[in-house]
Amino acid sequence: MRTGGSIRILEHHLLRYRRTWRGSAITTFVSPLFFLGSIGIGLGSFVDAGGSALAGVGYLAFLAPGLLASSAMQTAAFESTYPVMGGLRWDRTYQAAVATPLLPRHIAIGNLAFVAVRLVIAASVFSAIAVALGATDPLRGALMVPAAVLTGLAFAAPIQAFSATQRGDAGFTILFRFVITPLALFSGTFFPIAELPAILQLVAWLTPLAHGVALTRAIALGTPDPAMALHLAVLLAYLVVGAVAAAALFRRRLIA
Amino acid sequence: MISLAGGSRPGDGYHPQVTTADPLVLARDLSKRFGSFTAVDGISFSVAPGEAFGFLGPNGAGKSSTMRMIGCVSPPTGGELRVLGMDPARDGARIRALLGVVPQQDSLDMELTVRENLILYGRYFDLSYRESRARADELLDFVQLADRAGDEVEPLSGGMKRRLTIARGLVNRPRLLLLDEPTTGLDPQARHLLWDRLYRLKQDGVSLVLTTHYMDEAEQLCDRLVVMDKARIVAEGSPRALIAEHATREVLEVRFAPDARPAEDDPRLAGVAERIEVLPDRTLLYTQDGEAAAVTLHDRGLRPVATLVRRSSLEDVFLRLTGRTLVD
CATH class of the missing domain: 3.30.70 (Alpha-Beta Plaits)
Structure with missing residues (x-):
């Protein structure tokens, strides 16, 4: 029972997802096409014509892995905010779960498992579209998926912990406006981090997205990145520390 | 005879004389404090198998805090508590596997159908899908919601949601069903329907512990009850005995x-x-x-x-x- 608890929570999410997936289908299937088309190909043609400094890589190929990692972050952030508030405060389904043999940490881990499933689906679709548009080859396209999933999880875990500390959803607006959106813009998604002022470069490298983008891009472009191990380590650290914090905060909220 | 673990600890001179069956719940000097606020202040009671036991008192008397301690989701801050002969601090998950809980707020999953809510809850207790589905259908019959099985939860009336929550609390065939304010906020007709179901459960030998601030509910359902006020128990007995003792x-x-x-x-x-x-x-x-x-x-x-x-x-x-x- 104790190890299976997280699986039960995952099952619960999957059954819900079976009923609600249509709501997120547009973002999953259509946005990658729009973004890769308009920015990757449209804007990219100007970038490439101007003689790009992107190490001989076309802008679409540069953008695709960055956009993938960045959208993984956004999906993960969304799944770790409002649904957590719902479980803890609105529908109180987490209270119902801890009245059974399940423990708060099963909820935290089960939620992360579901975010992983969501990310695998979204990243696979994105990757397939990127390959179809010629951004990368199929093998590299497939290998981008786990990197993007890890990037998303590095956000999902700490954001779940953050959500457990919130009384209402006002904090989520702040999170998306002042953390998620700036990160999406300044973590190397659209242009190399090296173009940023030194101080902002430092800030960018302290957050998971810069590492996620760098990791996914190194895989997509096949350019060996000496800092690959560091990227992995940072992402894993955010995931593990975030998961432990989320489990502890869920416990504090549910068992009192 | 119930085993009070560590019976030789200082101050533990309590050895209940149990002759027929071990109590399902046994509390002695049980307390719950949140910082400087005392929600439950040294209460003692026991619940026997087959009994319908009530906590009657106004809002804020400490009833829900007591229920949460019995439900093993709130560690006591003082005194002794044994539920089904086990210690909630050590065996919380094992105890919860044998309890049914009907919380004050329904806490149903609004994204799922009526039947799916029951099936998933069965899975939380590690039932197979097959068993979970069978019990869901059986319980939907029992709470008279079979015709709403495939509907979403949100449009159900308050009384229907409450009955669904009761069905959910029964999915693991609990030895003890805990009901926190089971009919608060329901209209009279819905209350009577619910009382009828709870009465049938009682006839079937399910032990009930419930809180209420409705005296008619306590009189209808409880074999024995304690009256709580300001975190303490002020009287204990059957409804009839309490009335005989304290009123004309x-x-x-x-x-x-x-x-x-x-x-x-x-x-x-x-x-x-x-x-x-x-x-x-x-x-x-x-x-x-x-x-x-x-x-x-x-x-x-x-x-x-x-x-x-x-x-x-x-x-x-x-x-x-x-x-x-x-x-x-």
Whole structure:
């Protein structure tokens, strides 16, 4: 029972997802096409014509892995905010779960498992579209998926912990406006981090997205990145520390 | 005989004389404090198998905090607690596997159908899907929601949601069902339907522990109850015994026009009843014979605008013990 608890929570999410997936289908299937088309190909043609400094890589190929990692972050952030508030405060389904043999940490881990499933689906679709548009080859396209999933999880875990500390959803607006959106813009998604002022470069490298983008891009472009191990380590650290914090905060909220 | 783990610890001189069966719940000097606030202040009680046991008291008396401790989702901060013979601090998950819980708020999953809510909850108890589905259908019949099985939860009425929550609490065939304010907020018809289901459960041998601030609910459902007020237990017994002990057989309730209401020490009230309570809206006269008391009032020239003779209830017991009404 104790190890299976997280699986039960995952099952619960999957059954819900079976009923609600249509709501997120547009973002999953259509946005990658729009973004890769308009920015990757449209804007990219100007970038490439101007003689790009992107190490001989076309802008679409540069953008695709960055956009993938960045959208993984956004999906993960969304799944770790409002649904957590719902479980803890609105529908109180987490209270119902801890009245059974399940423990708060099963909820935290089960939620992360579901975010992983969501990310695998979204990243696979994105990757397939990127390959179809010629951004990368199929093998590299497939290998981008786990990197993007890890990037998303590095956000999902700490954001779940953050959500457990919130009384209402006002904090989520702040999170998306002042953390998620700036990160999406300044973590190397659209242009190399090296173009940023030194101080902002430092800030960018302290957050998971810069590492996620760098990791996914190194895989997509096949350019060996000496800092690959560091990227992995940072992402894993955010995931593990975030998961432990989320489990502890869920416990504090549910068992009192 | 229940085993109180570490029975030799200092101050533990409590060895209950259990002759027939071990109590399902045993609490001694049980306390719950949140910082400087004391929610439950040293209460002792036991619940026997097959019993319907109630906590009656106003909001904030400590009933829900006690229920959460029994449900093993709130560690006691003082005293002893054994549930199904086990220690919640050590065996919380094992105990919860054998409990059914109907919380004050329904906590149903609004994204799922009625039936899916039950199936998933069965899975939380590690039932197979097959078993979970079978029990879901059986329980939907029991709570008379079979025709809503495939519907979403949100549009259900409050009474239906409550019945679904009760069905959910039964999915693991619990040895003990905990119900926190089971009918609060329901209309009278929904309450009676729910009471009927709970009564049937009781007939089937399911032990119930419930909290309520409705005295009629406590009288209907509870074999035995404790009256709680301000974090403490102020009385214990069967509804009938409590009424016999703390109230008279009958109550004469009279209402006067606001300018004609006699004070408690009005000589015209003297000796009419064994005890008199003057409430803001009415005056209660506790007596063995309400009709006779009404006649006496009339003879003494008192002219109430409304007169009612009724049997004493737990409401009167509560008023007697605390000086306040249950629902204000």
